[in-house]
Amino acid sequence: MLKTVLENESRQVFAEEQFQQALHIYYEKLYPFKTLFKWLSYGDPLYILKREIAFTTLNDRYIRHKSFQSEEDFQQYIFKKNPAKIDIGAVCHVPPRDYAVVPVCRPIEKELVFDIDINDYNEVRTCCKETDICPKCWKFICLACKILERILIEDFGFKHLLWVFSGRRGVHCWVSDKVARQLSNEERCSILAYINLIKGNTNVQRKVHLPSKPLHSSVQRALEIITKNFIDFIIIEQDILNEDNNGLHKFLKLLWDCRQNEFKQVMSKCKTSIERWNAFVIHLNLLQKSNCLPNKLKYLKEEIMLHYTYPRLDMAVTQSLDHLLKAPFCIHAKTGKVCIPFRVSDMDKFNVIQVPTLSVVLDELNNYYQKQTLNNHFNIYKSDKNFECNHILNTSLCDSYNILLNFVMELEL
Ligand SMILES: [Zn+2]
The missing domain is CATH 3.90.920.10 (DNA primase, PRIM domain)
Structure with a gap:
């Protein structure tokens, strides 16, 4: 037996x-x-x-x-x-x-x-649905952990972090420094407010909005981590701009406040995700250099990269x-x-x-x-x-x- x-x-x-x-x-x-x-x-x-x-x-x-x-x-x-x-x-x-x-x-x-x-990444991943997970979408969790760990150590000075796989679809992080254990509910909320950039419910299209002043060092650091992986992981492997999975349509919705139809025209001419992304970046640079966009869209590309990859916390x-x-x-x-x-x-x-x-x-x-x-x-x-x-x-x-x-x-x- x-x-x-x-x-x-x-x-x-x-x-x-x-x-x-x-x-x-x-x-x-x-x-x-x-x-x-x-x-x-x-x-x-x-x-x-x-x-x-x-x-x-x-x-x-x-x-x-x-x-x-x-x-x-x-x-x-x-x-x-x-x-x-x-x-x-x-x-x-x-x-x-x-x-x-x-x-x-x-x-x-x-x-x-x-x-x-x-499952909090369902709106941005293309490989799996609901509670399923595979090595491809596990990379979202990897990126989130790398970003969060740097924030906790470098911005808050915490030293004692225990990361644990939750057994199915995600991870837990236990910050065990004495000062962390003694935080009140209000202080925990303040820390969350500092860390969290993903805002809005499912009806909100682009979930990251950055102020137009110089980027905060924490956001800059997150972007450095993301940039190393964004093309290979999000554009090529997740193939987010693929017509078959309605990718381009979903992407254009993120541009609800920025010449959506113009970008649609430019990007539809290309076939692959990487070509479409490059077309988006080139056209955006052109618009920004010729001062055609309002200042609040200064970091549109960065906002989109963060929308796809920044930690989505429970x-x-x-x-x-x-x-x-x-x-x-x-x-x-x-x-x-x-x-x-x-x-x-x-x-x-x-x-x-x-x-x-x-x-x-x-x-x-x-x-x-x-x-x-x-x-x-x-x-x-x-x-x-x-x-x-x-x-x-x-x-x-x-x-x-x-x-x-x-x-x-x-x-x-
Ligand atoms: Zn997957």
Whole structure:
């Protein structure tokens, strides 16, 4: 039976009972409780006691207001409940587990968090739809992370960032500096207002509007990052001006306030996306040099480049202390993928399709056992009490675990 558990690819294929069993083995043998608990406590037992942890059970029940005194308590609770998902919440003014006695549980501190999901790029990507993601559109997420990381480090001076793949369609960023954890809701909103350039609902065509004064250094830096990729990625690979996907029509809508018909004429004469983009740029330069455009359209090309590629943030996740976010190393219920930490500097090599799944890592664990010349691995899973979580190092989660470990070590707790 265990062999079947290890061979199947995802939760959909797993029989429910087998998935539960696989998840239990994962928590018991691989989940990095110790490092995670150390991070969330920041060296203060009272801090972690006041930290809300929430769980989603395998039958979709949401359990909130849990908190734990020790790593062992946390671990034992998870072994017992075998949750489908673990969410991390705020540090409250009283331990959330006393919620029944003190029903007002006020959040006072939490990491500054960011959530970027690929479905927020549906209006600009051409390769996939809805919640689907592929290596092509993953590049939108890569660009967003590169831009956001530079803002957080260079403009705000934050040092302790943990980036985590959310298991399906995006990423989370946990800013864990003390000053970030102590930000009020209002301050979080101010930070968002500084970062966010994408404005307006689905009815707004061009979602970036820059003031006509000299560009802010943060916008300039974002444009430098974008420019390196824009032609290859947006114009050629995403093929945004292709007639077949209605691309030119959609692009012209972005020019609602700038001689739309004139640009239509110029660009329609060309066939490929790159020819059309070049025609747009040449014609725009011509108009700008001959002072034919109002000053508010001074950065039209830059606005369009930012419209396609600037980070699209889930604002609700960042702006409130109340928002809970999935813990690193959870298993995504739909994809079976592990929510692995990653480095933005290595992101270009990150293959979103090949992120290890629960079944893959258990398979690797099984192989490791077999290499130890132990025959009946099922019994070993059940009986090896000394098996430590650091055996995660014998799986493809090794690099991701080291990223978490280094991040926690750098916090100098
Ligand atoms: Zn795609």
